[in-house]
Amino acid sequence: MTTFNRTTIDNDFCKVFKTVDQITKHNFSPSDHDKVDLNKLKLIDSVTFQKLNGYDKSFGELNYIYGQFPISNNRLGLICYNKVRECDDNVYYFSLHIIDSCTTKKDFKILTTEDHHSGILYQWTSSFNKDFSQLTMTLKQTSEWVVGSDLKTDTLFTDTYRINLKSPNLDTLNVSKTFKTIKR
Numbered sequence: 001m002t003t004f005n006r007t008t009i010d011n012d013f014c015k016v017f018k019t020v021d022q023i024t025k026h027n028f029s030p031s032d033h034d035k036v037d038l039n040k041l042k043l044i045d046s047v048t049f050q051k052l053n054g055y056d057k058s059f060g061e062l063n064y065i066y067g068q069f070p071i072s073n074n075r076l077g078l079i080c081y082n083k084v085r086e087c088d089d090n091v092y093y094f095s096l097h098i099i100d101s102c103t104t105k106k107d108f109k110i111l112t113t114e115d116h117h118s119g120i121l122y123q124w125t126s127s128f129n130k131d132f133s134q135l136t137m138t139l140k141q142t143s144e145w146v147v148g149s150d151l152k153t154d155t156l157f158t159d160t161y162r163i164n165l166k167s168p169n170l171d172t173l174n175v176s177k178t179f180k181t182i183k184r
Helices: 011-019 031-033 046-053
Strands: 064-070 076-087 091-102 103-115 120-128 136-141 153-162 172-181
Touching: 011 064, 011 076, 011 120, 031 091, 031 103, 031 120, 076 103, 091 120
Parallel strands: none
Antiparallel strands: 064 076, 076 091, 091 103, 103 120, 120 136, 136 153, 153 172
16 A cells, blocks of 8 residues: 655655645545646656656556645645556546645555456545545445356455554554445
8 A cells, every 4th residue: 555755855846846836625535537628737757757666667657746735834835736558547546645844745556546447446535624634535446356257246345444644654543344245
C-alpha cells in the first residue's frame, strides 16, 4: 500500500506545490477518473516526477498535479492524477504525496483505481475528513481464482485503513477487514 520516500526537493520546486489550487473535494472514487479535465492540470515532467517519487517514471506514463491541501504549518498533501499502461489497458488513478518542509514524507500510491477487466474486482476509493487531517482508504476485491471456473459464488473482501495525516509518522488509526459471499 505505501512506500517510504524521503527525497528532498529543491525550494523552487516546493513553491510550485503552494501555487497549485487547493482542493475542497473530500471523496475520491474511480468514477472521478472520467471527469478529470487534463487541460486544466499541470503535467509533471520526468525530472519533477523523479524528485517527487524517488524513481524514474515508466515509458508512456502520464502524471499531473491535481491539487493540494494544507495539513499543518509544514505539511501538505499533494494529489496527482496518473495514467499508466498495464498490458492492453490504460489504468488511471489518483495518488497522494505527503510533503513535509520540502521533503516527501510518504507516498500513498493509490487513492483510487479500478480493475475489473479480467472478471475480478479490484477497486480503491478514498476519503478525507472535513479538515483533511484523516484519510480513509478502502480496497474492495474479489477472488482471482474464481475467474474461469463454473462457481456461481465468489467472495468480496473489503479492507479499510484510517490514517492520521497530522501525526509525525502518519500513524494508522484503524484497519478493518471484512468479507462476504456474493453471487457471480
